[in-house]
Structure formats: structure tokens, C-alpha cells
Amino acid sequence: xxxxxxxxxxxxxxxxxxxxxxxxxxxxxxxxxxxxxxxxxxxxxxxxxxxxxxxxxxxxxxxxxxxxxxxxxxxxxxxxxxxxxxxxxxxxxxxxxxxxxxxxxxxxxxxxxxxxxxxxxxxxxxxxxxxxxxxxxxxxxxxxxxxxxxxxxxxxxxxxxxxxxxxxxxxxxxxxxxxxxxxxxxxxxxxxxxxxxxxxxxxxxxxxxxxxxxxxxxxxxxxxxxxxxxxxxxxxxxxxxxxxxxxxxxxxxxxxxxxxxxxxxxxxxxxxxxxxxxxxxxxxxxxxxxxxxx
Amino acid sequence: xxxxxxxxxxxxxxxxxxxxxxxxxxxxxxxxxxxxxxxxxxxxxxxxxxxxxxxxxxxxxxxxxxxxxxxxxxxxxxxxxxxxxxxxxxxxxxxxxxxxxxxxxxxxxxxxxxxxxxxxxxxxxxxxxxxxxxxxxxxxxxxxxxxxxxxxxxxxxxxxxxxxxxxxxxxxxxxxxxxxxxxxxxxxxxxxxxxxxxxxxxxxxxxxxxxxxxxxxxxxxxxxxxxxxxxxxxxxxxxxxxxxxxxxxxxxxxxxxxxxxxxxxxxxxxxxxxxxxxxxxxxxxxxxxxxxxxxxxxxxxxxxxxxxxxxxxxxxxxxxxxx
Numbered sequence: 001x002x003x004x005x006x007x008x009x010x011x012x013x014x015x016x017x018x019x020x021x022x023x024x025x026x027x028x029x030x031x032x033x034x035x036x037x038x039x040x041x042x043x044x045x046x047x048x049x050x051x052x053x054x055x056x057x058x059x060x061x062x063x064x065x066x067x068x069x070x071x072x073x074x075x076x077x078x079x080x081x082x083x084x085x086x087x088x089x090x091x092x093x094x095x096x097x098x099x100x101x102x103x104x105x106x107x108x109x110x111x112x113x114x115x116x117x118x119x120x121x122x123x124x125x126x127x128x129x130x131x132x133x134x135x136x137x138x139x140x141x142x143x144x145x146x147x148x149x150x151x152x153x154x155x156x157x158x159x160x161x162x163x164x165x166x167x168x169x170x171x172x173x174x175x176x177x178x179x180x181x182x183x184x185x186x187x188x189x190x191x192x193x194x195x196x197x198x199x200x201x202x203x204x205x206x207x208x209x210x211x212x213x214x215x216x217x218x219x220x221x222x223x224x225x226x227x228x229x230x231x232x233x234x235x236x237x238x239x240x241x242x243x244x245x246x247x248x249x250x251x252x253x254x255x256x257x258x259x260x261x262x263x264x265x266x267x268x269x270x271x272x273x274x275x276x277x278x279x280x281x282x283x284x285x286x287x288x289x290x291x292x293x294x
Numbered sequence: 295x296x297x298x299x300x301x302x303x304x305x306x307x308x309x310x311x312x313x314x315x316x317x318x319x320x321x322x323x324x325x326x327x328x329x330x331x332x333x334x335x336x337x338x339x340x341x342x343x344x345x346x347x348x349x350x351x352x353x354x355x356x357x358x359x360x361x362x363x364x365x366x367x368x369x370x371x372x373x374x375x376x377x378x379x380x381x382x383x384x385x386x387x388x389x390x391x392x393x394x395x396x397x398x399x400x401x402x403x404x405x406x407x408x409x410x411x412x413x414x415x416x417x418x419x420x421x422x423x424x425x426x427x428x429x430x431x432x433x434x435x436x437x438x439x440x441x442x443x444x445x446x447x448x449x450x451x452x453x454x455x456x457x458x459x460x461x462x463x464x465x466x467x468x469x470x471x472x473x474x475x476x477x478x479x480x481x482x483x484x485x486x487x488x489x490x491x492x493x494x495x496x497x498x499x500x501x502x503x504x505x506x507x508x509x510x511x512x513x514x515x516x517x518x519x520x521x522x523x524x525x526x527x528x529x530x531x532x533x534x535x536x537x538x539x540x541x542x543x544x545x546x547x548x549x550x551x552x553x554x555x556x557x558x559x560x561x562x563x564x565x566x567x568x569x570x571x572x573x574x575x576x577x578x579x580x581x582x583x584x585x586x587x588x589x590x591x592x593x594x595x596x597x598x599x600x601x602x603x604x605x606x607x608x609x610x611x612x613x614x615x616x617x
Binding site: 131136140144145223227232233253 | 321
């Protein structure tokens with residue numbers, strides 16, 4: 001018995017930074033694995049010039065070569081290296097996903113805080129959000145892209161706008177719950193001013209759910225960017241993106257399926273990784289929701 | 295007796311209130327769709343005409359769309375004609391937009407209905423089974439399927455299905471759509487692959503919610519009572535658990551319509567189905583804004599209508615709900 005106590009005590013004494021890290025990995029394998037895969041994808045995207053040749057280089061005499069014969073993934077209808085284009089395509093998907101998540105949660109957070117705290121704004125804003133939510137996101141993005149013309153920046157804006165209402169609803173719901181809490185009432189009673197209440201008491205409570213929401217938005221943005229590019233209303237065709245590659249390869253699909261296979265596979269893997277990170281974060285950050293869902 | 299009348303009164307008040315609530319939503323949709331063209335930087339007529347248009351082309355479009363009028367007047371005229379069922383004239387083909395939409399409605403409607411039937415038919419049994427056998431192999435499998443379904447984009451699933459079942463096995467046609475007039479069987483055969491591709495994400499969504507809400511109900515006391523009375527597990531699962539778990543399931547089916555509409559556009563493109571989705575894509579390429587506008591209004595209207603029906607179904611599914 002005594003021996004056991006000592007060993008337990010030893011372990012607790014030994015729990016320093018490394019110990020805590022190991023404990024975190026053991027408890028949240030989904031978060032750790034998906035985050036590592038995602039970081040690896042980011043590294044591949046950043047160091048693309050060192051990993052692949054020029055994705056725009058034409059080689060008309062080496063058109064539509066199968067994988068292995070020319071490059072790892074073969075070549076497309078202009079003789080461009082599919083492997084290089086796939087690696088470079090990760091850049092577009094990752095940056096669109098990341099920026100859409102940042103823009104829509106940022107704007108949504110601002111509007112949501114305002115709606116949750118200012119009664120007059122609330123009615124008007126929530127009606128507008130209801131209307132915006134009734135428009136299917138992809139259609140809204142398509143219409144916007146048809147008007148503003150294709151560029152990566154416009155793609156990010158077009159995908160972000162329809163995502164905003166969901167963030168606003170989430171933030172507003174949190175604000176409405178938190179502002180009735182005794183500690184917020186105490187802060188109000190002791191004369192704390194509104195900006196400080198928002199920043200010190202309300203904002204920290206939105207952080208965990210927003211992070212989960214932002215991850216899911218990122219995953220859906222990666223898909224929608226591919227859809228838009230596939231339909232010809234997304235990333236400009238001269239920039240290699242997975243959606244563009246699939247749009248160009250679809251004509252040859254029956255005989256040269258690798259043109260669609262590699263970008264499609266990468267797309268599915270990236271979206272799945274981000275979705276798994278979202279699920280993991282949800283379970284880690286909010287055990288109550290996790291228990292409700294399971 | 296008096297109590298009953300009151301209840302009925304409440305019910306009608308709720309139904310009327312809910313129907314009236316769709317008006318502001320559709321009004322906001324109209325403002326957005328109209329505003330999109332006018333709020334984007336630049337001259338709308340020049341944007342629609344494209345990069346290679348001559349000044350007279352631009353003037354022609356301006357004339358045709360009434361862009362010379364003040365904006366509030368334009369908005370009023372537009373809303374009035376939309377409310378009367380006139381969606382304008384296509385810039386590209388010069389045909390009335392209602393006629394273009396009429397020609398394309400059947401494939402999209404058939405594809406969507408077929409997908410919804412498949413999705414509900416697969417997802418609800420899958421979700422109930424996963425909840426009933428929770429934390430077993432079946433449950434694990436169902437949830438892995440749900441994560442996959444959320445993550446693999448519809449065109450990737452579409453091309454995989456096409457490669458395996460149409461090109462290799464030749465069970466189904468590779469692309470295209472057979473109209474109902476050509477026979478029911480060929481029509482369904484042409485819809486199987488697109489519907490499955492489109493339905494997967496919907497199945498994942500519905501199955502996940504079904505599992506969660508059935509599991510919640512299964513933990514209730516009355517389920518234990520029902521089991522203790524000696525009722526068979528099928529009766530407990532369907533009559534007690536599924537019925538009480540219906541509200542969140544029906545809700546997610548309604549909300550998921552938005553996902554379905556977005557997916558329809560892509561699926562029709564993949565499988566070469568001449569429906570509203572193809573009309574949208576062609577309209578983007580030609581910058582045919584009246585068509586794009588009309589399709590958004592139409593789809594948003596469908597979404598609002600479906601969710602209205604969902605909300606009204608609560609009255610019958612769960613008499614406790616009162617607003």
C-alpha cells in the first residue's frame with residue numbers, strides 16, 4: 001500500500017510540461033492526430049516550390065500521360081504535371097478555408113455581440129439574418145461571383161457572407177445566456193462599463209464554441225471553393241486549384257480518371273481532417289455538448 | 295369543452311403567425327437578390343454585358359433592365375412583377391425566365407424527390423439502429439460513415455460511383471437524364487447514381503441527428519416502463535422512441551434542404567442533367583442576371599416553404615410546443 005502511494009506520488013511530482021502534454025494526447029487523440037495532419041498539409045502548401053516543379057509549365061508533347069510514366073500523378077491535357085498542380089492546389093484550399101473561417105467568425109462575432117446587447121439592433125439584424133439564411137449558400141456565392149468576377153479574394157468574400165448568419169445566431173444565443181448570469185449582474189451593479197463587460201465577461205465565453213464553429217466553416221469553405229471552381233465561378237482557371245483541376249479533367253474522365261482522382265482524393269482528405277478536428281475540439285472544449293451528442 | 299376550444303384557438307393562432315412570419319423573410323431575400331446587382335461596385339449594365347461589350351450593347355441592356363430609373367422605382371417595379379409571377383426576360387436567349395425555368399423543372403424536381411426518399415429511407419433506420427446498438431460495431435460503422443459522408447464532396451462521390459457502376463460495371467447510364475414521358479423505369483435508372491451521390495451528405499446529416507435524439511429518448515423513464523410492460527423492442531423503438539424523437543429529425547430534414555439545393559447544382563453538372571442547376575451554371579457563364587435572380591428567389595422560396603411545413607408539422611407531432 002505504501003509502495004503504491006509512493007509510486008503515485010512520484011508520478012504526480014514527475015508531471016511537468018511533458019507529462020501534461022502526454023496526458024493531453026492520451027485524452028484527445030482526435031484533436032492531436034487531425035491537427036498534426038493539418039499542420040503537415042500547411043507545411044506542404046508553404047514549401048510547395050521545394051516539393052514540386054512549376055505547376056504551370058506546359059509540355060504539349062507529354063499530354064495525358066498516366067501516373068508513373070511522367071511524374072508521380074501523370075500529366076493533364078496540356079502536359080502539366082498533375083502532382084505539382086495537386087501540391088499547389090492545397091495552397092488555394094487552405095487559404096480559402098482559413099480566411100473564410102476568420103472573416104465570417106470575425107464579422108459574425110461583431111454583429112452577434114451587438115445584436116445580443118442592443119435590443120433595437122437585435123430585431124432588425126435577426127430579420128436580415130433569417131432572410132440571408134433562406135438563400136442557399138452556394139447559390140448566393142455563385143450569384144456574387146458572376147457579378148464581381150473571379151479572383152481568390154472574391155471567392156473568400158462570396159463564401160464568407162452566407163456563413164455569417166450562423167455565427168451571429170450562435171454568438172447572440174451565448175450573449176443572451178451570459179448576460180443573465182449573476183456575475184455579469186454583479187459587474188453591472190458595481191458600475192463596470194459596457195465595453196469592459198463585453199470584453200471581460202462575454203467575449204471569453206464565446207471563444208470555445210466559436211472555435212468549433214470556425215473549424216466547421218473552414219471545412220465547408222474548402223468544399224464550396226471546389227464547387228465554385230468546378231462550376232467555373234471560382235478561382236481563376238490559370239491558378240491551379242483542386243476544383244479547377246476537376247473541371248478541366250472531367251472531359252477526359254472516362255479514359256484518364258487520374259486527372260480527377262488525385263485532386264478529389266486530396267480534397268476529401270483535407271475536408272475530413274478539418275471536420276475531425278472540429279469534432280475533437282467540440283468534445284474537448286465543451287464536455288457538456290459532447291455528452292449530449294453521444 | 296372550453297379548454298378544448300382554447301387549444302384549437304392557440305393552434306390556429308400559431309399557424310397563422312407562422313405563415314405571416316415568412317413574409318419578412320422573403321422580403322429580405324428580395325432585397326438581397328435585388329441589392330446584389332446594385333451594391334456590387336461598378337455599372338451593373340457593364341458587368342452583365344461583359345468585358346467585350348460595345349457602349350451600345352451596354353445601353354441596350356440598361357434599357358432592357360430599366361436601369362435608368364431611380365433605384366427605389368426599379369425595386370418597386372421588380373417586386374411587383376415578381377409577385378405577379380413575371381420573372382423577367384433572359385438576356386442571353388431573350389425568352390421569358392418563367393418559360394426557361396418551366397422547361398428545366400422536371401429533372402431537378404425528380405432528382406430532389408428521389409434523393410429525399412433515398413436519404414430518409416436509409417438515414418432513419420441507420421440512425422435508429424446506431425442508437426439502439428450504441429457503442430457496438432454497428433454504431434461505430436454508422437458514425438464513421440456519417441463523418442465520411444460529410445467530408446467527401448458530392449462531385450467526388452459522383453465520379454467514383456460513375457466510374458464503378460456506369461463505366462466499369464455498366465449497370466447504369468454514365469450521364470444524362472430520361473424524362474418521365476420516356477417511361478418511369480428509364481427515368482429512375484438515370485437518377486439512381488446522381489441521387490445516391492447527392493443523398494450521401496443528407497444521409498449523414500439525418501442519421502447523426504436521428505441517432506442523437508433517439509438515444510436521448512431511450513434514456514427516458516417511459517421507455518423503461520414500456521420495456522418492463524413486456525413490449526417488444528420493435529414496438530418500443532418505433533412507437534415510443536422514434537415518435538418522440540421526431541421533432542429534431544423533421545427539423546434537420548427541413549434545414550438540410552439548403553444543402554440539397556446547393557448539391558443539386560453541382561450534381562446536375564457532374565451527371566449532365568438538364569435541370570435548374572445546369573440553367574444556373576449556363577446563366578453564370580453568360581452573366582444572365584435575370585435568370586440567376588429568378589433561380590435564387592425560387593430556391594429560397596422552396597426553402598422557406600419547406601421549413602414552414604416543418605414548423606407546422608410540430609403542431610401535430612408534439613402538442614406540447616406552443617409559441
